[in-house]
Structure formats: structure tokens, C-alpha cells
Amino acid sequence: MYRGREGMWSWIFHRVSGVGVLLFLFIHIVDTALIGWGPDVYNAVTTIYHEWAIFRFLQFTLIAAVLYHSFNGVRIIVIDFWPKGFQYQRLMFYGAMGLTVLALIPTGVLLLGPIFGIAER
Amino acid sequence: MQVTCKIRRYNPTVDEKPYFSVYRAEVEPTDRVLDVLNTIKWYEDGTLTYxxxxxxxxxxSDAMRINGRNRLACKVLVRDVGNRMTIEPMMGFKVLRDLVVDMEPFFEKYKxxxxxxxxxxxxPVTERLQSPEDRAKYDDTTKCILCAACTTSCPPFWSNPDFVGPAALVNAHRFIFDSRDQRGADRAAIISDRDGVWRCRTVFNCTDACPRGIQVxxxxxxxxxxxxxxxx
Amino acid sequence: MSLARQAVEKRGTNFELWSWYYFRISGVLLLFLALGHVYVMHIATPIEEVNYAFVAARYATPFWRTYDALLLLLAMSHGVNGMRLILHDYIRARSWRVFAFSVLYSAALIFTVLGVLVILTFQPQPS
Amino acid sequence: MYHRFDAIVVGAGGAGLMAALQLAQHPGIRTAVISKLYPSRSHTGAAQGGIGAALGNHEEDHPEWHTFDTVKGGDYLVDQDAAEVMCREAVESVYELEHFGLPFSRTPEGKIDQRRFGGHTRNFGEAPVRRSCFAADRTGHMILQTLYQQCIKHEVDFYSEYQLLDLIVNDGVCCGIVALNIKDGEVHIFHAKAILFATGGFGRAWKITSNALSNTGDGVMIAARHGVPLEDMEMYQFHPTGVYKLGILLTEGARGEGGILRNDSGERFTERYAPTLLDLAPRDMVSRFIYQEVKEGRGIKGKDYVHLDLTHLGADVVENKLPDLADFVRVYLGIDPVRELIPIQPTAHYAMGGIPTDIDGRVVLNAEEDVMPGFYAAGECACVSVHGANRLGTNSLVDIVVFGRRAGKHMARHIQEVDFTELPPKPDAFSREQLGQLLSRESGESAAEIRQHLQEEMMDKVSVLRTEDKLKAAQKTVAQLKQAYTRVAIQDRQTWYNSELLETMELGYLLDISEITIAGALVRKESRGAHYRDDYPSRDDANFLKHTLVYGTPDGLMVRYKPVKITKFEPKERKY
Structure with missing residues (x-):
């Protein structure tokens, strides 16, 4: 085992979230394709997404992955193209994490709230 | 102070697989980790190899993994690692014995x-001219001592030993940005390859590991x- | 002569350079498209309302069809490029490499075609 | 295993690589470099200050001035013809290094930058001159890297991590070496027309040293075993400012910037010894002052060190002009040099003496300068002698570059003129027996204890201040330790990467070197440069303006002398 620091964790999270999002993209294409079978089929499937708590958690995780991957992606691009970017890589990692968590708060309330009986709408 | 030092041992000619030896040594807090190793080797177990x-x-010479991170054993003091330490060889190269890894592939990549x-x-008869500004462009990468701490801290390198690795790229940088260097076709071919610089994933382990403080x-x-x- | 040009002369291509560059460009575009998509579909719209009628209404305008097509193509290429690098990192044996890349590229092709077809050909049925 | 090359270079530091590069430029000559470390690990890389050469990039300067400073710095024990050659060729050698790609620091016009250094003056001692060409504060590192890079470019064959075991001499002609592949313990024979030893110094004979753990004088002693005398071995330089207990060097530049040495009461004690030059007196002198303070109980807390005070310089000077020093002090002492005093003590640094050679690196066997055909030496292991009794700062790098180069060139000519000399029967028999003995002895003395005892004894009695009594006591101790060494036993019985075996062999060399150093110090009943005898405190040109040559014979050591070559500069009192 190697005890890497922020840079290594940012990279691990980036990879894992990237792979996760790609896999979801495949699934998402399939479920969207179901739309061709008409409203009954499609609505039946989307209901599963909405009603099953586990799918709400998965969606929450997906959004977390998309958010982290996006913010850390910005961090990487800044490092790549701004000559001084590397000096702030640790700070930007915490920034990406912070923004992700921040954006996840309302998302969590909206997505997971109903499961716990809050923010019903 | 007394320190407990857990060292990963392996002699491929006699051992089936690596194992850990635990030693206790009496050292000063201001001693280097290398002094701990020397104390063990000289007064307790002469077979310890590094x-x-x-x-x-x-x-x-003495780049190794100390408490999970690549360091030079002679540039870390006991008081900075505490009284328990785990020492292992660098990752990604074949272990020749104990903490000694095969450096040949490393130098091959460098070459x-x-x-x-x-x-x-x-x-010219005298020196080639170079302005202080041009000289400054590659100053950082001239510090490299080829210890391999960066290359063996690099996750893409662990999984794919074909990657030329940070150390070789640092030395490529040193010449790419030297205004006196004219032709680097072969150099460019290698560094722009799939197993060249594009395999760097900006993990920053190399930068953290460099004992010379190079911004790898x-x-x-x-x-x-x-x-x-x-x-x- | 520039370094990259010298590399091309020696090796014939700068594929990895362009792949790397494309990764960044598509990443920036996706930043807006994907986050926009997430916002529209999950935050702005209560997910209970994401149903056939919602999608049908959305696909009534060419704007959203274009948006989704762009998002699909960028995300797929960006993601497959990422997977390509990961497979290169971790799969060492030649035969496994051939297998893994076959699976990856086939899947990418199939799912892209499927997705594009859905976006282009979808005709809402009255519900 | 048997190998055949035209030239063998043992040691991959500055001198060895420079020679190998000269040889590599002859396409017909096959060269191999044998080194117990990877080339980039050689101790040349530790040199900081710079390389002296009269380029005159800032102000007027001439090789003759450089020669004068070298001769005077060496307390007139320098062979002046060699010093002239060195200072003249320093200029073209530095340009050659630059052409090899060495990243020198630059002047605003883009030329090689130069700075002042202790003992380097204009117009025969008038005022300091900017002569030291430097690459930041890692000149040695840059020289080592650049030469290694060029060797790669010229496809020199390297045998890295091969330990030199023996020199092969047949009927007075040097024809090869025996070496051990450290990795698998196999003994190799290298047959060649010309062999260069560039094996470096032996500071590890002393307890406190700036030298690497690998600097154990292997080549020096292996040469001596084959009838080569060792020259001026009593001349060993102690650098005044080594980090307390560790010996890591803190550059002379610290005092150049205004740093002050203080004793336990905070007194600037150099005022008492050298009222005009103070802390910037030559290295040998300042080391002596510190030793005197410690001896008289004015070391810090009564211990064996004093303080280097940089606190009055301010953060700016320390951080910007002495960054490496600041790094060392912070890492190893946990001290902030801007605010705190740095504990320092003299540290064993550099061997002026060694294997005697002529100006082409050919090893000479006596005062008449008869050579051993095919055998060359260069660098710290050699004694040309350009450093005499005390080496000037920056001249170590000049030495390795110039004489490594000259030796390489001469070897190339020699190789084209001669045929291979046949190897004697069983050239590796001695080495195999030596290894076999060490690997088979079941129990006996501990090498570590012998080494520790030796290093303490040498530090205590054969360092900065010497007397007849101390030297005789040390001689006795070393004799006892050598006896104990014949019974030394090791734990590691593996052939595969057996570093304990190597360390134990290195200890054997250190013991022999110490014995010879003491022998030289005993016969030189005067004080000159680094060799200071409390019982003979002044220089004695009438009796001792000559080099010592110590031979190892079956009946013990034998001392002979060799005249000093004086060309332009008659010996004068050494005042600064």
C-alpha cells in the first residue's frame, strides 16, 4: 500500500466516478430507449426509479459522481493549462470536494428527503 | 529512544515470499532512519540489505517506502516518523533483496x-551563450538525482511498467527546455507516445515523493x- | 522544428496528444451540458414528474433533441476515451487487451447508435 | 566470467567518467566503467561550491594567478608543473563541460557566471577574484550528471554495482582487474590494456566526515598491495564546518556571507588566532582553532563542537544565498538558521595524498617516477600532486576534470601502441580466497565494533592536532584492530547482494589506510597545511619540503621521499 495524499485521492475518485457515470450512461440509453415502446412501458420503468428508495440512493450517488467528476475535471484542466495551477492542486481538490458536498445538500433534500419523510412535495 | 522497526524482507534465492522482520533499536530522535537501519545491520542483523x-x-541510493511513502532514509529523522516505523522497498520494480530493487529498468527508461x-x-571556442532567463526555464529539473522515488510512487507506473515514468520525463524536460538543445526527434517520439508523458494522470504522488523538491x-x-x- | 512535429515524423501520429486535448475540450463542454442535464432532470423538475409526457413535451422542440444528442455523443466519447486509458493502465496481457477493447468499442458503438436513433426518431404517442 | 576491453575505468565519479568519455571518442577503443555504485550515486555529486577556472568572465584573471593560489594554498608542497597544467587546462575543460551541456549559472550576457571563493586571488594575492564557475549550489551534481549523460550518448559500457577486488599485474605490467558482481556474487575478470583507478577518497576512516559511506579507499589500498607507494597520506583536510555529529558539510560560503564562529561563552574566538582574516582563514587553520577551543574546554557545554552564527545576517541572506545550507540545517538539526546557532565541528573532508601519478595520470612507483605500464589513477584517489598540503576550495573539481581528461587521452594513445599483456595464471585466486575466508568464518570479531573503534581513534588522535604520543598510541590501536580484523566474522552467508561482506572488506582497506596515514604523519616532524604537529608547530622547508612515499613491504611499512617540483614560486611564509 502506498500512502498517497490529496492528489492520489482526487485521481482515485475521478476514475471511480468516471467509470460509474459511463456505466450509468449505458443504462440510461437503454431506459430512455424504452420510450419507443410507448407511455405504459416507459412510465412503468420510471416509476421504479422514483419509488424504490434504492434507486433514489443510486441517483444521489450518480449525481455526486457527476458533480465531483465535473469539479475535479475543472481542477485538472486548470492544472493543465494555467502554468501556476499546480501550486493550488491541493486547495483545488478541497474546493472540488467542498463544491460537491455543497451542491449535494439541496440534491439530497429533494431526492432523499421524501424517503425520510421530509421535504415532501 | 527506543524505536520499533518493521522491515519487509525478501531474498529471492532462498525465500518463497516476502516477510516482515521486527527490530528494536536504541537511537536518538535526531538520528536519520538510515542510522536506524545501520544500527540494526551493524549490531543486530548483518543480513539486512539496503x-x-x-x-x-x-x-x-536509499530511496524506500517509509511508513507507506517514498522517502530517502537519510533525509528523514526518527523524530519525524515516530517510534514505530514500517520500511518497505519501492513499488513497481523487482526486489533483488530486502530493500534493494532492480534499478536496471529504471535506468533503461532514463536512457x-x-x-x-x-x-x-x-x-565555439568558449562557451555557448544562454541567458539567465533561458537557464531558469529548466533549473528545477536539473536537481534530479535519479533516486526513483517519483517513478515508484506513480500509480500509472505500478499498473503499467511500460510507462517511461516521471523521472525519465523530468530529465526529458531538462533538455527540451534547454535553449542549447537542437534536435530531440527520438526524445519527442518517446515522450509523446502512449507510454510517454500522456500516461501522466496528474496524481502528484511524484511531486510529494521527490526528496529534492522538484515540481515533477x-x-x-x-x-x-x-x-x-x-x-x- | 517543433517537438510534436518531430514526434510525428518519427512515429506517424500524435494520437495521444489529440486524445488528451479532446478530453479537456469535451470535458469543458460536458461541464455545462451534463450539469445542465442533471439540473433540469433532477433538481428543477421533481423526479416524480419525469415521465413519458414530460419527455414527449421536451422532445417536441429540436433544441432539446440537439442538446441530448450532443450530450450523448460528447459523454460517450469522453467516457470511452477514459475507459480506453484505464484498460491500457490495468490490462497487460495482449489477449485480454484485445478482448477488453473489443467489448468496449462494440458497446460504445451499439449504445451510441441506439441512443442516437431514439433521439432522432422518437414520435410521441398520445397517452 | 572473463571480459576483454581495451580500457577499464574503475570508479564512475567525475574523474572516471571524464576519462571514459575521452576514450569513448575513439571508435576503435572498447571501454568499460566498473563502479560499486550506479554512476549517478558517486560522491562527486556532493560537491557544492564550484569549479575554479580563470575564464575572466567578470574581471581580469589568468591561469598563472590560479597556479600561484594553488601552490600557496597547498603550503608549497604542490608540484608546480602539475599545478600549472591543471590551472591552464581548467579553462578549456570548463568550456568542454559547457559544450557537454552542463547547466552553468549565467551572467546577464549569457556567459558562465563566476564567484569568489576562499584563497582565490588576483595578481598573486592582491585581492579576491571571481574564479569559481558554478551551477547554482550543486556544481558537483551537475558535473556528475552531465558526464554520465555524455557517457550514455557515447554508449560507454557500464558495469554498475561491481565491487573492485583486485588489480592484475603480470611481470610489472598492469593487465586487468578482478571484480565482484554485487548482485549475484560472481567473480569477474576484466582483461585490458589500460586500467584507470578513479576510486575516490577514504574519509570513512574518521568518525566525523563529509564523505559518503562508500568512500573507503578500496582502489588506493588495492594499488598499494601491488607495490605502488602512497604519497603524502598524512595530508588529510578537515573542513571546519561540518554539522555536529553528522559531518555533513556546510559550505564555506556561509562564512563568506559573514557567518561567525562562536565558542561556549559566545566569544568570536577567531579574533584570538587570526586577528585579520578571522573566520575566513584557510580551512586547515580554522579547523585547528576550533579543535583548540574544544581542547581547552570552551566547546559548547564543554562538548566537542562550537557554533556557527548566522542570526545577524537576516532571513534574506540565509534563504537566498545559502538555501541548501538552510535546508540541511532544518532537516538534520531541526534548527532555523535565521534565528538559532548551528552546532558545527571539523569534519574529515578530502585526501590530498594517494596513488602517485605523473601529469598524464600514469601511476609512478618511486621518486624517479618509473611508471607501471598500463596503470593510471585520477581524482581524489590519486596524488599528482596539485593540492600539496592543503587543497583550495573548488580545486577538487578542477583536479578530477583536468586529470581525468588527461589520463583518458593518454590511455587512448597507450592502447593504440601496445598489445594485450597476457594474464598471469589464476589471476582471481587471491580474491576468491579472500571472499571464501570471509564467507566461511563461523565466529569471530564484529566488523562494526572494529570500525567504530578505528573511526573514534582516528578522529581523536589523527585529525587536526597531532603529536608524537597521540600518533604512536593510534599506531598501536590500529595494529591491534588489524589483528582483530584477521578474525572478523560476518553473519550473512549469501552470495546474492551481500552488503555485509562488502562493508567488511571496505573496513580492511580503511584499517590499512589509517596505518599508512599514521606512518606518514609520524615521519613528518613539522607542521604544514593540514598536517599540524603540536610538538613541531612550524614548517620546516630545510628537512620536509618533500613528499612522503609509504610502501607496504612484507616487513612492514617503508617510508621514502620524493622531491617537490618547484618551477616559478619559491616557498614563502604562508600569510593571508
Missing amino acids: RRSCAHGVCG AVKPYLINDEPA TNAMEEVKRKLLYDRA
């Missing part, structure tokens, strides 16, 4: 990037940018 030479961080000045014009990741980023901006 490389070392200058003992003050300029020769690059592959043509780490020398290429300038076919006849040299940034050096590779500068190489990437140069390849991109100069493409025409």
Missing part, C-alpha cells in the same frame, strides 16, 4: 529519453503544453 552511500540526500544535450553544430508533475505538464502548443 543501498546507501552519501547519507545526506544527494546521491539517491530512452536521450538525456543528453543534442547540438550538432560545431561548438508540473515538469510533465510543461512538456505536455509544449507538445500541444508547438504541434504545427
